[in-house]
Amino acid sequence: MHRSEARQQRCRTPPSKPAGRLGVTACLLALLTTSASPALAQQPSPPASGSAPPASPTAAQAHADAPASPDGAKDQPTPPVAKNYVPPDYPPEARAAGKEATVTLQLDINRDGKVLRAVVVEPAGHGFDEAATAAAEKLDFEPARKPDGTPFAARILYRYTFSLEPEKPKDDPATEPREPGVSTQRLSGIVLAEGEIPLAGASVTLTPSQADASPLALTTDETGVFAFPTIPPGKYRLAITMPGFDPLEVLEEVAPGEQIEVKYRLLPVGDGLEVTVRGKRPPREVTKRTIEQRELLRIPGTNGDALRSLQNLPGVARPPAIAGILIVRGSSPQDTQTFIDGTPVPLIYHFGGLSSVVPTEMLEKIDFYPGNFGAQFGRGMGGIVDVALRSPKEDRIHGLAQVDLIDARVLVEGPVPFLKGVRFAAAGRRSYVDAWLGPALTAAGAGVTQAPVYYDYQFMLEADVTPSARLRLTYFGSDDALELLIDEPSPNEPALTGNIGLHTAFQRLQLRYDHELTDKDRLAGVIAFGKEDLDFGLGPFYFLLDNLSVSGRLEYTRRFFQGVTLNTGLDIVWNDATVNLRAPAPGRPGEPPNQPFSTRTVQELSVSNVLYRPAAYAELELVPTPRARLVPGLRVDYAKDTQQWTVSPRFSGRYDIVQGFPRTTAKGGVGMYHQPPQPQEVIPPLGSPNLRSNQAIHYSAGVEQEITRQVEVSGEMFYKQLDSLVIGTPQENGSGTEYKNLASGQVVGGEFLLKYKPDDRFFGWAAYTLSRATRTDRPGEPPRLLNFDQTHILTVLGSYRLGHGWEFGARFRLVSGNLTTPSVCNVQDVTCDPARTNALYHAPSGVYTPIPLTGPGSERLPIFHQLDLRIDKRWKFTNWQLSAYLDVQNVYNNQNTEGIQYNFNYTARQFVSGLPILPSIGMRGEF
Structure with missing residues (x-):
């Protein structure tokens, strides 16, 4: 019998009688090749396992059974053969509890026999998954070979069986020396x-x-x-x-x-x-939060939408009602960038934040960087959301269809017929809120021309061009539209009639290439051609944007020797934009400031401009000791619109104070970040061409601590220093707005996360963020709170599998109220003066123009709190499965305040409540 263990080959002379084999066993289950005909690995019979765990179990011993070659293998490829065996550590908690388990892994093995990636496909929880994955990555294989002996990359299933060995009697001859x-x-x-x-x-x-x-x-x-x-x-x-x-x-x-x-x-x-x-x-950044697949699908209050789950992570504020934006560590939404497979996209949520622009079924993972991100990302001062699309399935044709109260979606994927090594995926989704909300609003006299409707679509072709290289062509896009009819003009704006409409759309044609050149060299690149459209109409006024874009990223990674890796790359964005505008002109000198804007003189503009912003970066990953990882980096950017070069040095580090389990890691970082002004701020005639980039310096320090194999806690303090922020200043002649780099600010706070990592039954976390974001608009002025500041953000969620296909989850949120700028004081406030003049009367139009009570963001709305519940049920059949879910938001129907409404002459006010209890029912079929 031939076995392979720990970089060894052995030959045993069979003993006179077989000996029992107890402990951790591993066997190759199947070989799924990526560039040649599949070859199946024979599965040996597993060794016997103890029937019951002992009171004091001994350390488990490990064996690995290598597969035998099939008969007639001369004209068939040979599977990988293990050259060593690495025993996993038996989780102490599981051993003490007498637990046994089997973990099945999917191993990607390159043409040199190295394990590139180990992914758990049949988890066991209780620390077994982590132990098996850590051991599997140390395995070494004789690579899979074609019939002519040429090595090629392969994907196999590898199983670890954890079993406890009963304690034998002292007089057992097998244990006595x-x-x-x-x-x-x-x-x-x-x-x-x-x-x-x-x-x-x-x-x-x-x-x-x-x-x-x-x-x-x-x-x-x-x-x-x-x-x-x-x-x-x-x-x-x-x-x-x-x-x-x-x-x-x-x-x-x-x-x-x-x-x-x-x-x-x-x-x-x-x-x-x-x-x-x-x-x-280990992350190249100080903090990188990755949401796993099971968590993506089951977080309550998100309707199973993966990207909406980002709003439950530390550092992410609750957006205003029906606003599909991300607010990260007090920064404005435009300060946070979103990427899909390395390509920037202009938005990540459909209108109102009801759903994301990419369905969960197409995602492999979501990486979220709330700050101190590495040099490969730039042009932003907030956070980074990096969405990775998964590879299509390649064993056979798969599909799914799902419907709920908001939208319907379909997905088909599998191998392309008659094209070996090529696979595809096609998906589409359409909302039908317009089908039931539109008639309801029309019947209520709301004058709806078109209720909110959105589409998104994705198509992907992927091929293994060589055993170590993959090419992917993807086309994806999104479309949102809303239109309302104004039957009668508002008293405040007598000249404003017609429709109010908003239409946004974008498309991307993306080509991605990944090549594992050698064990030490890797090349990854992506280029995308895009188009964006934004149409906004308000009666006789409109804003039209038509933008063509090209974006590209190329990164080369070189591992010089153990502990030293270089990542260097290029990052380029090019835009050709055309803007057509018809809007009221700024008030002329001497005109009263309180007259309706719709009665002003109309101005029309048509502006075309080409922008390009190239960048280069380099980053070293240094591992001087097994405990430490240091990442110095440098990024250089150029912006054609400001004609400015910016240099952004960055540094982050991690150090394991305690290695192994329970691990204790200290982390920290500092870095400079530059963000070019918005195009409308810098491009004439509306913008000011002499602007510079906004600047921020990120500081952070934190600790990560494992409590058990499943439970970990982390805390991080952060500080952002903001400088050279762009602010608009009215011109002295009243002809418009002049933009200058006059503002500054700071964001300081802490994030805390207690997480239970997903096991076979439960996952959940509790996240709390404490922060304060302030801004000084001009030198000498007092600081004020930033518009999106939220002092306290608490999110607690979890989901538990009840068995028999049932799963139940809950989410509770408690958040400081949003900031608002009042025109009427709160009568419950002891400082409120009821005799104050709150508005000016405009005689020609007969309307009142409000006078702000104080500066911007001076009042905070009441605290927001909400409970969401979700229950799932799954039925499995021979060749397909059916699932249903009920997702209920705001279960106890709390009347959360989202704004303030005033009477016609601004002598009284009342709070405006957000969404009431909102149930959503969905069904899904998969094959």
């Missing part, structure tokens, strides 16, 4: 370097599992051979050390009468696999 000379067991082997070079003088230490037994030590001879000729049967820990090579430690078990010959291979220092915690690469 035997007297020297009586036993006939033998352990011998050879130690090799890469290239089958024998290593002479390597230290080999064999330590028996018995506590009172002494270790045996020797060195290899000139041919790299060693031998322990007579040893008792039992378990041993074998350690090999050699200067210039990574140490190797494996577990061995010798059965009575067994003769073992083993071949071990040592890896030179710097050429070994880089293994990280839980199989995940």
Whole structure:
């Protein structure tokens, strides 16, 4: 029988009778090739497992069974063959609780036999998933080969079985050491370097599992051979050390009468696999929050929409009602950038924030950086949302259809017929709020011409051009429209009649290329051609934007040696925009400031401009010790509209105060960030061409602490210093607005997250953010709160699988009220003066123009709180499955305040409530 363990090959002489095998077992389940015909790996019979856990279980020993080649393999590709075996650590909590489990992993193995990625496909929870993933990334394989012997990349399933070994009686001969000379067991082997070079003088230490037994030590001879000729049967820990090579430690078990010959291979220092915690690469940024697939689909209050789940993370404020925007750490929405597979997009939510522009079913993951992001991102001072689209399934044709009260969607994916290694995905979604809301509003006399309606669509073709290179062509887009009819003009605006309409749309044609050049070199690039349209109409006035864009990103990664990796790249954005505007002109000198804007002189403009903003960046990932990771970076940007070069140095670091479990990590970073002005602020005739970029410096420091294998807590303090902010100033001649870099500001706060990582039953977290964001509009003026400041943000959510296809979840939010600028004081405030003049009367039009009570953002609305519930049910059939959900927002129908409404002459006011209880029912079928 042939086995492979820990960079070894062994030949066993069968003992007189089989010995029981207990502990952690691993076997190759199946081989799914990516560029050649699939070859199936034979699955060996698993070893026997103990029927019940002992009171004091021993450490589990590991075995790996390599697959045998199928019959007639001469004209078939051969699957990967394990060259080593790495035993996973048995989770202490699970072992103490007597839990056993099986974890199935999907391993991506390159043409050199290295494990590039390990993903759990059949999780077990209780720490088993993390232990299996961490061990699997240390595996080494003989690569899969074509019939002509050419190696190629492959994807396999690999299973770890965690089982506890019952404690044997003390008089069991299999555990009792035997007297020297009586036993006939033998352990011998050879130690090799890469290239089958024998290593002479390597230290080999064999330590028996018995506590009172002494270790045996020797060195290899000139041919790299060693031998322990007579040893008792039992378990041993074998350690090999050699200067210039990574140490190797494996577990061995010798059965009575067994003769073992083993071949071990040592890896030179710097050429070994880089293994990280839980199989995940440490972030290049101080804080990177990744939402896993199960969490994306089941967060209550989001209707199963993955991108809406971002609003539940620390540092993200609650947006105003029906506003599809992201507010990160007190910054304005335009300060946060969103990317889809590396391509910037102008918006991430449909109208009103009802849904995101990419359906959850198309997503692989969402990476969210609330601040201190790396040098690969720029042109923003807030946060970064990086959405990754997943690869289409390639085993067969799959599909789904879903309907709920808001929209309907379909998805079809699978291999392209007659094109080997090519797969596709096509999806589309349309809302039908207009189908039931439009007639209801018309019947109520609301004068609706078109109720809100949105579309989005995605099409993807993906191919493996070589065993280590992937090419993806994607086309995606979004379209939103809303139109209302004004039957009678408002008293405040007597000249304003007609329709109010808003239409936004964008499309992207994207080509993405990823190539694993060697084990140390990687090249990734994406280029996208885009189009954006924005049409806004208000009676006789309009704003029309037509923009063509090209964006591209190319990154090259080089690992020079262990602990030193360079990431360098280019990031380019080009825009050709045309704006047509018909709007009231600014007030002329001497005109009263309180007259209706619709009665002013009308101005018409048509402006075309080409903008380009290239950038280059470089970033080093330094791992001076296994505990530390340091990431210095530098980014250089140029903006054609301001003709300004900006240099943005950045640095972040992480240090494991306690390695292993429970891990304690300290982290921190500082970096400079530049954001060009908005086009309307800098392009004449509306803008001022002498502007500079807005500037921010991010500081942050925090700690991450594992409590159990499933529970972790993190805290982070942050500070953002804002300078050279653009602000509009009315021109002295009254002809318009002049923009200058006069404003400054700061954001200070802390984020805290207590998270229970998803297991087979439960996931959830509690997130709290405390922050204060202020701004000084001009030098010498007092600071004021930023418009989107929210002092307290608390979110608690969780979801639990009840069994039999049922899952129940809840979310509770408690948030400080939004800021508003009142025109009438609150009568409940002791400082309120009821005799104050709140408005000016305009005799020609007969209307009142309000006078702001104080400066902007001077009053905070009442506290927002809301409970959302979700329940899911799934039915599985032979070839398909059906699921249904009920998602109820604002369960106890709290009348949350979203604004203030005034009477006609601004002598009284009342609060305006947000959405009431809002249930949503959905059905989904999948095959």
